[in-house]
Amino acid sequence: MAPTTRTIPVIDFSQDKSVVADRVLEACSTIGFFYMINHNLPQEQIDRAFALSKEYFDLPSEEKRKHLIQEHNHGYSELYSETLDPEHQRQGDHKEGFNFRNFVNGKPFAPLPKLFADNEEFIQSFSRACHATAMTVLEAFARALAIPESEGGIEWFTNRHHYDEPSGEILRFLKYPHGGEAGYQDTVRAGAHSDYGSITLLFQKDVPGLEVQANREEWISAPLIDGSILVNVGDQMQEWSGGLFKSTLHRVTFLPEHNHVDRYSMPFFVHPEDATPLVPIPSALVPSCDIQKDDDGNVLTAGGHLLRRLQATYSYEKA
Numbered sequence: 001m002a003p004t005t006r007t008i009p010v011i012d013f014s015q016d017k018s019v020v021a022d023r024v025l026e027a028c029s030t031i032g033f034f035y036m037i038n039h040n041l042p043q044e045q046i047d048r049a050f051a052l053s054k055e056y057f058d059l060p061s062e063e064k065r066k067h068l069i070q071e072h073n074h075g076y077s078e079l080y081s082e083t084l085d086p087e088h089q090r091q092g093d094h095k096e097g098f099n100f101r102n103f104v105n106g107k108p109f110a111p112l113p114k115l116f117a118d119n120e121e122f123i124q125s126f127s128r129a130c131h132a133t134a135m136t137v138l139e140a141f142a143r144a145l146a147i148p149e150s151e152g153g154i155e156w157f158t159n160r161h162h163y164d165e166p167s168g169e170i171l172r173f174l175k176y177p178h179g180g181e182a183g184y185q186d187t188v189r190a191g192a193h194s195d196y197g198s199i200t201l202l203f204q205k206d207v208p209g210l211e212v213q214a215n216r217e218e219w220i221s222a223p224l225i226d227g228s229i230l231v232n233v234g235d236q237m238q239e240w241s242g243g244l245f246k247s248t249l250h251r252v253t254f255l256p257e258h259n260h261v262d263r264y265s266m267p268f269f270v271h272p273e274d275a276t277p278l279v280p281i282p283s284a285l286v287p288s289c290d291i292q293k294d295d296d297g298n299v300l301t302a303g304g305h306l307l308r309r310l311q312a313t314y315s316y317e318k319a
């Protein structure tokens, strides 16, 4: 059955934890998206990250191209270099981005552009704060699924998401530049896609544009809600939960009234540790399902799952 929810629920994380868990279960098993409010991530930090993002994207193209994204999914991606919906898009996404892999043991994954190197301590603390917020959400998931204490209880997910272990986790700065209509044939600026990992936290700013597929026929907009973080379920979580939690298609369009302004957003893609096998979550609510295997017949891991997806999305260029 296609989900029928037409609006994205707002969940107040300062409420009683069991109420939060109930609302999370309802949201994730229908539309797969919710707004998190009272999340404890200070607005000043979010604002500072957006300010840095703008300063970076304002740099000349030659400067940004010094750190082009590579197979490891870290670095700068140019306008049109990513195509999230290759089946339907005539051109790559009208956006540029910078991906930060986790600062494992306090170090950036690869040397950072000067602006980010100068602000490395802040970026790392922001990335860790995003991860901590995500862990609050994943505790609510575990509570919602009533994972037995003997299996790890509310820590079942967090035990598989340690920040300093190898994983596909990414903090991403995105800019959708204004205009571009002349050379760009689609109103969709980021093609319809679902996210790959366990969950995504999304920070939006000033300009809306995100749309979510409420059911198979209809796109609904995900408006800006001050002080909120938009949370959505990713494919690995859908896999893990035997389809109970929905990884829902979404896309970014530009409304005519916003064609003259740049849009900035910041997703934080939460991923389980690479070595995590995607076996069903131990919960009575999770339906039994086929387990995905890798080419050698072993249970597909989170790392293997991500690699398959990334290879289908990017066109890499050697720096």
Ligand SMILES: O=C(O)CCC(=O)C(=O)O
Pocket: 174, 190, 195, 202, 204, 210, 250, 251, 252, 265, 266, 267
């Ligand atoms: O920019 C946005 O609002 C959403 C971006 C997104 O969905 C993604 O990068 O996966």
Ligand SMILES: [Fe+2]
Pocket: 193, 194, 195, 250
């Ligand atoms: Fe996405």
